[in-house]
Every structure is written in C-alpha cells, then in structure tokens.
Amino acid sequence: MPPLAPFEAGCAAELLGRLRGRPYFLRGKHGDQDWIVVHAGVVPRRRVEDTPVEQLVRLRRLKGVRGEPFWYEVHPGPELVFFGHTSSTIPCRCTSRGRLVALGLDTGCVYGGSLTAFRVEDGEFATVAAKRRYVG
Numbered sequence: 001m002p003p004l005a006p007f008e009a010g011c012a013a014e015l016l017g018r019l020r021g022r023p024y025f026l027r028g029k030h031g032d033q034d035w036i037v038v039h040a041g042v043v044p045r046r047r048v049e050d051t052p053v054e055q056l057v058r059l060r061r062l063k064g065v066r067g068e069p070f071w072y073e074v075h076p077g078p079e080l081v082f083f084g085h086t087s088s089t090i091p092c093r094c095t096s097r098g099r100l101v102a103l104g105l106d107t108g109c110v111y112g113g114s115l116t117a118f119r120v121e122d123g124e125f126a127t128v129a130a131k132r133r134y135v136g
Contacts (some may be wrong), residue, residue, distance in 0.1 A: 024056045030120045033080055038083035041071040060086050074109065077101035091116055091125065110134045 025048050026037040041059035043049050061068045072094045075081060076091070084106035086092070092104030109115040112133035117126045 005061070014091060024053050028120075030133060033120075034078065035080040035081045036118060039083070040073065041083055042081055044071060044075045072102035072104065075102050080120075087111060087113065089113060091118070 028035050034087065036042065036048050038048070039057045041055065041085040043051050043055055059071055062071055062074070070086065074094065075094065075096065077096045077099060080100055081102045083102065083104050086104055088104060089107060091107065092101060094102040102120060105116045105118055107114045107116040107127065109130045110128050112136045114127045114129045
C-alpha cells in the first residue's frame with residue numbers, strides 16, 4: 001500500500017501555525033440545541049472546557065466505571081456532541097430522554113469505509129465512499 005502523499009514543508013508549517021493556540025473543540029447552537037464538536041469524546045457531566053486535552057482527542061471508554069462503557073453511552077446531554085475516533089460502518093446515534101445527545105461520524109474512511117458529514121440545520125447526512133484504504 002502506498003504511503004500518504006507528503007506535505008510540502010512550507011505548507012505543513014503554515015498549517016501547524018494556524019492550529020497552534022486553537023481550542024480542541026468547537027461549540028455552537030442551532031435553534032434550541034447546543035452542540036459541541038470534539039475529535040474523540042467528552043467526560044459525561046463535565047464541562048468540555050474542563051476536560052483534559054488527552055480525553056478530548058483519545059477518549060473512547062470510561063476506565064474505572066463499572067463495565068467500562070463508551071462515554072457516549074452514558075452522556076446525558078443536554079448538548080449534542082459530534083465525535084469521531086471510534087469508527088463504525090454507520091453513524092453512531094445516542095439519545096438521552098428522547099433527545100439526540102451524541103453523534104459519531106467516523107465511518108472509517110481511512111480504513112476504506114466512507115467519509116460522513118452531518119448538516120445540523122436539517123439533520124441530513126452526506127456520505128462519500130473512500131477511494132481506497134489509507135492505513136492498516
């Protein structure tokens with residue numbers, strides 16, 4: 001399998017410069033629904049601003065909690081968290097009290113699956129199949 005295409009050194013430095021100092025999450029609101037975007041996860045019942053970066057970028061299961069559930073299985077909301085890092089063939093939807101509170105959008109593009117996007121304004125998904133497997 002061929003490696004990923006290399007970056008031009010100047011482009012990589014510019015990109016990294018733009019990313020330095022930026023938050024590790026995005027926050028927004030649509031209608032009455034607050035939402036957060038993170039790479040991996042949030043700690044249930046903890047403000048995202050108070051969550052260590054390591055958990056925002058790597059969290060999957062809640063270690064030390066009985067049964068070690070995935071964080072999104074016990075996230076109570078009320079904000080909707082969009083996340084990746086835990087690949088699935090279809091988007092992962094979790095609800096609490098009848099409301100969508102977590103939506104996993106990692107559908108395995110890097111493994112040959114697909115790239116999935118979600119439009120918060122109307123709840124529509126867009127999916128594009130990967131052209132090839134990029135890793136593993």
